[in-house]
Amino acid sequence: LIQDGVKSAVNYTASDSLCLDGQRLVAIAGSYGSSGTEYRTEGESFSRIISYGTSGSPVTGPGYFKVWTKSGQIMEFGNTVDSAVETQGPAATAASRPIRVWAVNKITDSKGNYLAVKYAKDTVTWGAYVPTSILYTGNARAGLLPYSHVDFHLLARADTQIGYDAGSKIGTPWLIDHIYTYTVVNGVDTMVKDYQLTYDVSAATQRSRITQIKECDGGGLAQFCLSPTMMTWQKANSSGLPPVLWPLPDTTGRVVGMGDFNGDGYADAVYGVPVIVPAGNNGMGSYYYNYYVAYSNGSGYGAGVALGVASPAKVAASAATGDLNGDGKDDLYVNIGYTTSLFLGSSGGLKAASWPLSHATGRLVGNGDFNGDGYADAVYGVPVIVPAGDNGTGSYYYGYYVAYSNGSGYGAGVALGVASPAKVAALAATGDLNGDGQDDSYLNIGYATTLWLSSSPSPELLHKVTTGLGADISITYKIIADTTVYSKETTGVYPVRDLNSGAPLYVVSSVSSSNGVGGDYVSNYRYTGGKSHLTGGGFLGFRQTVNTDAQTGIVSTTTYRQDYPYQGLPLAAEKRTASGVLLNSVANTWTSTANPAWSAQYHAPQLTQSVESSYELTGGLISTVTTRNVYDSYGNPTSITVSTPDGYSKTTTNTYVNDLVNWYLGRLTNASITSTTP
Incomplete structure (x- = not known):
């Protein structure tokens, strides 16, 4: 959305955008995704990228890529059968399926030296790929084939992780348990090293974790090994979900749903409060529920805010939450009988809205982004009446549908082919109430609501590395x-x-x-x-x-920019003593070169000025040095001026050759230095 003005997921069609190592590709010549089109990365890396051929039937993208880097390397991506990783599907359709990943298969330097990468891939069952061999020491100009290589031995893993992207399965069915290095000795391919990797399985998540790496020689049965490097992982706290007192604003409230409706990072609660209707002349009273939202502040709730909806006493109410319109805030559905009310989240909290379902009597039971487009879709049940038989009693059941959100409404409901009896109800609501990264749980029993806050830390963090020499x-x-x-x-x-x-x-x-x-x-x-x-x-x-x-007590502070396109670049840095005395400071100035003719997203951030000051331990200024940089169109510094406040300066002027045919950039041909004294 930030780049294109629309929110859409990858669909493996010709309309998808392409990335190199996480950087969006911007077409500067040719049609996006077509053969022969030239690209740059969105954040300029000064690499020339060209797509070749086609893939998929109908065509969904290029066949492969070549990348000419600023350093003079030529990289090929997806230019072999095993490095062009298609989406998962039947073997018979592999040639016609879209390519999901173009993996690097060859890297050549400016002298003709090259390495090649081989892969194992399984796009029938898992949609997976992994490198199995790196062959190096080849030279294309000399006609020399690689005589050294690194091999990766694969181990089938029991804890295969599975995900889906645009309906395509993506799994991780392998672990690497040996890394072998080979070279030719006296004409024989000989193992030099055997790096052995050992894993355990987390008791908390049942996921494999690397615990040991051992370096051994290639001696076979007489193999000699160094002491291993050991990895220790953080263990989960087994304290579970202790009940705590975190009351709702209304003590008789029953939680029916949770979500971060105002975008502050805390899960808020939707709850119903019974309202008693006194008995009339017939001696029979009744009650109904009014519904409220209570906004969490991380340690409790503020006052309940009325939603303006109510339900009769014996009509079940439920809620479903999710980001329907893709604005980063949870939205809310409240079901009462056959009526569903929608509230969209905003920075000011929930606001009433209307997104009708294609079935007017549909009751929301859940939300989720089922088609991967970034919008929460709705699963809902529709009551189906079974007419009365001879005994005069009829019944009903629920048929279930999914309605896909487009960011401003729903499409027609799509039947899921499942049904449930009439009186099936949900009793619990979950969400991260206190923002600690763990889901918390509410359970409604009568008018009593009990809250459990999760307290287990993340168990999958590396805690200690111990080398073979005993260093930790x-x-x-x-x-x-x-x-x-x-x-x-x-x-x-x-x-x-x-x-x-x-x-x-x-x-x-x-x-x-x-x-x-x-x-x-x-x-x-x-x-x-x-x-x-x-x-x-x-x-x-x-x-x-x-x-x-x-x-030493020395405190080093670094401040970063967070604005596009400079996010992550250092703005300032300083060092102070434990008592706060400033020892050193640096202030950076960044500018970005744009090229709207290529793309509004293209940018090339460059450090144009840096001011560094040093101080005595007593706080007195020692020196201030200012460095100013000027660059050519390919990121090469053509002028570097270093100056001090007392009038001293030194300017280095550089001349480069930028060979755009072979893409040899930044070849320095001349440098001159001019010094100025006061």
């Missing part, structure tokens, strides 16, 4: 809900949102490494001002990181 590197993590490691800011403006201190994110808080003399060297870390872009920009990083040297 230990890593400690904390979730950003811990204020000792993260500080939230409030400067985000939609669609940029401040990363809530309750977001499900673990960060490194401390690293301890052996210092070689029996002790440890410890660095501690803090983070400030994380931000995310809700309409496609993703996580923008932390505005500031702080590294404290536990031995």
Whole structure:
């Protein structure tokens, strides 16, 4: 959405965009995706990228790519059968299916030296691929074939991870348990090294984790091995879900649904409150439910806000949540009888809206992005009446449908082919109430609602690495809900949102490494001002990181830009003593070269100025040095001027040859230095 103005997932059609190593490709000559089209990366890398041939039937994209890098390498992607990874499907249709990944198959340098990569792929069962061999030491100009290679031995894994993209299965059926290196000795292909990888299985997630890497020679039965490098993983806390007191604003409220409706990173609660209707002359009273939303602040709820909907006492109410319109905030459906009410999330909370289903009596039972387009689709049940028989009693059941969202409404319901009895009800609601990254749970029993907050840490984080020489590197993590490691800011403006201190994110808080003399060297870390872009920009990083040297007390702070297209680039850095005395500071200025004729998204950020100051331990200024850079059209610094406030300066002027035919960029041919004194 941030790049194209529309929100869409990959569909494996000719309308998809292409990426190189995560960077969007921008066409500068030719038709996007066609043979012979030339591209640049969205963030300029000064590589020339050209697509060749076609793939898929009908055509869904190129057959392969070549990339000429600024350093003079030529890289080929997908130019062999095993490196062109098609979407998963029957073997008979492999040639006509779209290519999902063009993997690198060859890299050649400017002197003709090359390496080639071979792959194993299974696109029939798993939609998977993995490198099996890297052949190097070849030279195309000399006609020399590779005589050294690295082989990867594959092990079938029991914990295959499976996902789907546009209906195509993507699995990971293999582990690598040996990495062998070979070279030719006296005309014989001889093993030189055998790197042995060992795994265990996590008790918490049942996923494989690497625990040991051992380096051995190629000696076969007489093999000699060094002591292994060991990996230890963080273990899960088994404390589970202890009940805690976190009352709703109304003590008789019954939670029917949860979601982050105002986009602050906390799951809010939708609940019903019974309202008693006094008995009339016939002595019979009744009651109904009014529905409210209570917004979480991470440690409790604010006052309930009425939604303006109600239900009779014996008519079941339920709710379904999801991001229907793709704005980064949860939306809400409330079902009452055969009536469904919609509320769209906003920065100010829930707002009533109307997105009718194609079945007027449909009751929402769940939401999810079932077609991968970025919008939450709806699953709903429609009552089907079974007429009364001879005994005068009829019945009904629910037939279930899915309605796909387009961001502003639903298409026609598509039957799922399943049904349920009439009186099946859901009793629980889940969501991350306190923003600690773990789902919490509500259970309704009568008018009593019990809350369980999850307290288990993430179990899949690497905790310690111990080398064969006994040196340790230990890593400690904390979730950003811990204020000792993260500080939230409030400067985000939609669609940029401040990363809530309750977001499900673990960060490194401390690293301890052996210092070689029996002790440890410890660095501690803090983070400030994380931000995310809700309409496609993703996580923008932390505005500031702080590294404290536990031995010297020196505090190093780096500030980063978070605005497009500079996100992640260092804006400033400083070092201070433990008592706060400034020792060094750096301030950077970045500019970006645009080319609207190519694409509005194309950009080339460049460091144009850096000012560095150094200080005495007493705080007195020692020096200030300013460096100014000027670049040519291919990112080469043609002028570098280093100056001081007292009038001294030195300018280096560079001349380059940029061979655009062979794409040899930045070949320095001349450099001159001019010095100026006051």
